Amino acid sequence: MGGDHGPAVTVCGAALLLDEHPAVFFQLHGDEVRINAELAKLPKLKARSVVIHTDQCVAMDEKPAQAIRRRNTSLSNAIHAVKSGEARAVISAGNTGALMALSKMILKMMTDDLERPAIGCSWPNKTGFGTVLDVGANVTSDARQLIEFALMGAAFHRAVHGVKKPSIGLLNVGSEDVKGHEEVREAHKLLRENTLGLNYYGFVEGTDLCAGTVDVTVTDGFTGNVALKTAEGTARFIKDLLKDAFKSGPMAMLGAVLAGSALKAMAKRIDPGASNGGPLLGLKGIVIKSHGGADARAFSNAIRVGLSLAASGYERDIVDSLAQFSQSLTVEASLAAGLKETSAAIAAGDKVN
Template identity: 50%
Template sequence: MSPDEPLVLSIDAMGGDHAPDSVLGGLALIAKDGFNLRFLIHGDEAKIQPWLDQHPDVKAITELRHTDKAIAMDAKPSQAVRSGKSSSMWNTLAAVKSGEAAVAVSAGNTGALMAMSKLVLRTVEGVHRPAIAASWPTPQGHCVVLDVGANVEADAEQLVEFAIMGEAYSRAIHDKAAPSVGLLNIGSEELKGVEYVRQAADLLKKDELGLNYIGFVEGNDISMGTSDVVVTDGYTGNIALKTAEGTARLVSGFVKDALTSSLLAKLGALLAMNGLKSLKTRMDPRTVNGGVFLGLNGIVLKSHGGTDATGFASTLRLARQVGRSHFGEDVTKNLKRLRALQEKSEGIPAQ
């Protein structure tokens, strides 16, 4: 895609705890950024059109496609797939499949979105299961953590696939020339951890994959930025992500209480206002809101269901970055290396 062409984002306006208000508010915020974007919005015209009429800057770059059907936040994935055709979520994904849009964005039901994404877009050849990748703040910038919720379980081969996808994503989005890859474990020693994690480590060490694998990392290494990419299963990754978000809010509350505890503390806070604003921004989970579904024949971003307009705007900014990148090509290239390695170990002649 030429940089001069507008990037089209397909958006599920009815997904999320506070939809469509949080979604529309996010559109208003990102429209002020001046990016070369267009929006294809799917949702209830009666709820969305009056808002668009009051925001001509967003309306000018938006096409609204009506549907009064939405996926409930508590719907089971199997139920959503069976009854979800023509819903705002389904139509959002279908626009990417048809080529009308480059990226699909939803804050809706995670399980339903993943199930529909696999059905509508299918997985890339060589990928058993897609993974959700999140950008995690570190002192050096950000690291990529995956999976953070798409797969409760993952075997050794799937963890290697996550590493390949996460490494390509880190290069494309965080501009890392040779991202370091770490495998999350309960210790850094080679003999620690469950069998499938140790098996994945053995595969990741292979030179044929061409990855900058640094070995096992522990939970505290994620926020320290020990590696540019952290690989784990979705069960562990999601718990780690939610724990980090809760800790950030806890610490933020502690800081606020401390700075308002006395007149002298308030005076100190006033003098340090600029620094405190910067700290607040860095600790705000909304600024890194948005997970990318890696491994699909199309780009899908999942915003936190409970986010507000600020958080949804962060997801839209990430959608712009991913939509302008070429990480999919790197994923395909490295997956071919993995397949060649598997064929070699199995004694199958390479095709």
């Protein structure tokens, strides 16, 4: 029921996905009158879906605290379906804050150490698609959280893009070790010395996102969200400039006709909808956030991300990686404590002598 267009897009998006994956079955949560009106046009989807009716939905501008207090919204019901095992993944174009809060409350985090999910996204680049996270869940992140993002991002990239050992970079204002704030420098130091089996590249800059320098780019949610919105706005700006340029005169219009196939291919590559679908990584369940303004094709791409994760072992991958990370921190803390005790004993011996 969420997003800018509601069932007109989400139901049609499910139908497009079903054309490619006919074995998928859908639960459609929301107002049965509005949903059934769309299903009446799509007999194949109607045969492969069930409508779970509720007349309550979370508004796009509703505060997360309000959404949590209401028990029978389409969003909360869909998330509960994942928790109970009725559904393998939930996909929503609705209120991001409410989706985040309800998912964390209902599904819980994968481990007690994780505080909040991170939102990942597929980012088009010269080599295909990279993964960027966090793009909006955590405004600030300490060094430990950035390393957790790296582990989760690597697992996501393996599952969705098929790269066995993805390269990882930390987004920074420069490539030198001395640049950036304390948290990103500390994360860089720990990742460079890591024993986690990660393919760590080092610092990357904003220009590396589209260059495809690394497979997974890690940053805090504030920086990631600004970068994402800037990139999407730039893509739309370029498309508008090209349209205006090719309408400027007869010769320009002729050029547009001649270059039509190339222009369509370029537009497809930079279309934000082509990479739509950001997973909330770190939860005990698959939750995918679609752009609120997504059309049916873009929404089907978000469902496809959920399908890819459901068919993979990425959840176990993340749990194992986080457990290894926690163990390495425990060992490091024990070594540091032992060194401190030894130093204290030596100092005490020197005083006696």
